[in-house]
Amino acid sequence: MTDDEMKSHWHYLCKKSDLSKGEKKEFVLENGEIVLAVNVDGVIKVVSGICTHRRFHLVRGALTGNSITCTLHLSAFDLDSGRPLTPPAEAPLKVYKVEIRDDDVFVLV
Numbered sequence: 194m195t196d197d198e199m200k201s202h203w204h205y206l207c208k209k210s211d212l213s214k215g216e217k218k219e220f221v222l223e224n225g226e227i228v229l230a231v232n233v234d235g236v237i238k239v240v241s242g243i244c245t246h247r248r249f250h251l252v253r254g255a256l257t258g259n260s261i262t263c264t265l266h267l268s269a270f271d272l273d274s275g276r277p278l279t280p281p282a283e284a285p286l287k288v289y290k291v292e293i294r295d296d297d298v299f300v301l302v
């Protein structure tokens with residue numbers, strides 16, 4: 194476990210049942226971070242909700258398989274690594290650890 198993980202805490206995000214397959218929603222965490230939660234084939238993935246290129250909200254993007262494409266300049270990001278798959282974005286999205294407890298989704302912040 195890293196030092197950052199030791200200082201981190203699990204935060205409740207939403208009900209898993211609130212996100213059906215292929216659906217995405219934006220949430221604002223208690224610390225003000227904006228995150229994007231996505232249901233990819235039944236697996237909940239959570240990444241930073243703001244594009245690293247020009248800070249556009251990715252909830253307005255297009256979900257294709259395991260990537261989200263920003264609609265402003267079409268950078269796509271991998272939802273597991275956060276890496277940009279296409280330019281112009283160069284910096285990765287933050288990827289949050291997710292834990293499902295019963296129907297509750299928690300993220301490590």
Ligand code: FES
Nearest residue numbers: 244246247263266
């Ligand atoms: S703001 Fe997302 S690609 Fe430019």
